[in-house]
Amino acid sequence: MQEYTVDMGSFFAILISMVFVSNFVLARFLGLCPFIGVTKRTDSAFGMGMAVTFVMTLASAVTWLIHRYVLLAHSVTGANIFVRFIGPETSLEPVLRTISYILVIATLVQLVEMFLKKSVPALYQSLGIFLPLITTNCAVLGVALLNTTATEEVLTFPAAVFQGFCAGLGFLVVMILMSGIRERLEVLDLPEAVKGIPIALVATALMALAFTGFGGLITVP
Amino acid sequence: MSGLVIASVVALGGLGVIFAIGLALANAKLAVHRDPLTQEILELLPGANCGACGLAGCAAYAEALAAGKVPANLCAPGGAELSSQLADILGVEVEDQEGAFAIVHCNRSEAKQSVDYHGIKDCKAALLVRDRIYDCEYACLGLGTCARECPFDAIVMSPEGLPIIIEEKCTACGVCARVCPKDIISVEKSTSFVHIQCCSRDKGGVARKNCRRACIACGRCAKICPVDAIEIKEFLAIIDYEKCISCGKCVGECPTGAIGNYRQMRRRKASVA
Incomplete structure (x- = not known):
């Protein structure tokens, strides 16, 4: 199995790529539900961004381990723990990939929810339903799939975790930018029909256009 | 083939069990520990999260009440x-709570606008x-x-x-007093009927030029007050x-009509009611 060589350059490329070039919200259009839902105020947008970053980072780590030690065929990795039952050539990946990733994400979201309920109840209140909805946030599943299946080669463990973290960071940056814009939009004298979410979507489209400007910044290997 | 099925079930089941144990540990x-009393109190509270109690919202007040920290x-x-x-x-016993209303301390009728504002x-x-x-630096901006x-x-x-307080609806939560950038609104007890309807700290002449209803700090109200409750501070009459x-003696005495008597209105x- 081929792996990326781990050097600072490729980590920097991952950072720039995940935060700007192929930002999850504005370039891949994943995770739009919390993006529109929780960006009314900066503090809750920040909290949501941090929660998603946390879930993405941990989910990247756990799903990478599952992918390598449970899903991939033994003949590819030499590390499948079920090799005795399924033989070296069979891969569980096509059967169990999505469902096991969702299991991981749901567990992590539960963990975050417990943690926030205990330590930051005010944030827990303001995030409301959007906190458990991180479970179904396609951006989190997206980063897990991207880490393990997007390319022929598989990322190394540190690179995968870093990629998850940077994807969360990109989400956080966009959430904060958007909440700033929406706090401004709030006081504008707008026609009734475009107040709230419509004008937020227009702003999103313009931001996405602006983010395409990062397009040629780096070439992802 | 059956190996694949068994392995899938075992793999997923195993993951599920591991995560369940992890969550159970985390949960412990x-x-x-949410006090059922807190929940009960929270359901009674209005839920406006206005912050009049001085705490961060109804939930915070309910918690503090259940803990016996606040009256x-x-x-x-x-x-x-x-x-x-x-x-x-x-x-517990509570002391009687007096009603209160928000009072607007500006009455700039016929005041001239110094600029034509078309912004937000x-x-x-x-x-x-x-x-x-x-013209008056202290006047209500009137943008609502x-x-x-x-x-x-x-x-x-x-x-x-000018903001008009509908006293039937006013709960004296004080949100308006906090958001007003000119500090024109205050919350006063409903047993107080006489209020200064101006907060200009300009000298008398300037205040008068800017607004016909301004307090010009002449001091006649302070002189006539039988209980010495009025004091002129920074060219403005302040009621203690x-x-x-x-x-209500000061109301009739004021040459510019800057003192309002709310008794008749109430x-x-x-x-009528």
């Missing part, structure tokens, strides 16, 4: 009725551009931030652009509500 460590009569929107209910639940209709936004809209922020819709803007007996409303 991070469990929140039960802090909720202005709930009023006396709520505090007696809370007292029943908590098994929000007092705070307007203040970023210029420190005043009317208080009316929009009022959680009980108890403020309407008059045609002249602890001393004031709401006799009595009229009471008789």
Whole structure:
């Protein structure tokens, strides 16, 4: 199995790529539900961004381990723990990939929810339903799939975790930018029909256009 | 083939069990012991999260109440009725809570606008551009931030652009007083009927030039007051509500009509009701 060589350059490329070039919200259009839902105020947008970053980072780590030690065929990795039952050539990946990733994400979201309920109840209140909805946030599943299946080669463990973290960071940056814009939009004298979410979507489209400007910044290997 | 099925089931089941154990452990460590009393109190509270109690919202007040840290009569929107209910639940005595209303300390009728403002209709936004809209630096900007922020819709803007407090709806939560960037609104007890309707700290001549209803700091109100409740500070008459007996003598004495008597207005409303 081929792996990326781990050097600072490729980590920097991952950072720039995940935060700007192929930002999850504005370039891949994943995770739009919390993006529109929780960006009314900066503090809750920040909290949501941090929660998603946390879930993405941990989910990247756990799903990478599952992918390598449970899903991939033994003949590819030499590390499948079920090799005795399924033989070296069979891969569980096509059967169990999505469902096991969702299991991981749901567990992590539960963990975050417990943690926030205990330590930051005010944030827990303001995030409301959007906190458990991180479970179904396609951006989190997206980063897990991207880490393990997007390319022929598989990322190394540190690179995968870093990629998850940077994807969360990109989400956080966009959430904060958007909440700033929406706090401004709030006081504008707008026609009734475009107040709230419509004008937020227009702003999103313009931001996405602006983010395409990062397009040629780096070439992802 | 059956190997694949068994391996899938075992793999997924195993993951599920591992995660379940992890969550159970985390739950034991991070469990929140929510007092059922807190929940009960929270359901009684109005839920406006206005902050009149001085805590971060209804949930915070409910928690503090259940812990016995705060008195039960802090909720202005709930009023006396709520505090007696809370007292029943908590098994404590509460002191009577007096009603109160928000009072607007500006009455700039016929005041001239010094600028024609067409920006964002929000007092705070307007203040970023210029420190005043009317000639008087202290005057109400009239853009209705208080009316929009009022959680009980108890403020309407008059045609002249002055906030009018609808006292039937006002719960004295004080949100308007906090959001007003000119500090024109204050919350005073409902037993006080006489209020200075100006907050100009300009010298008498300047104040008079800017607004016909301004306090010109002549001091006649202070002289006539039988209980010495009025004092002129920074060219503005200030009523000490602890001393004031709401006799209303100063109202007639004021040459510019800057002192308002709310007694008749409230009595009229009471008789209509």
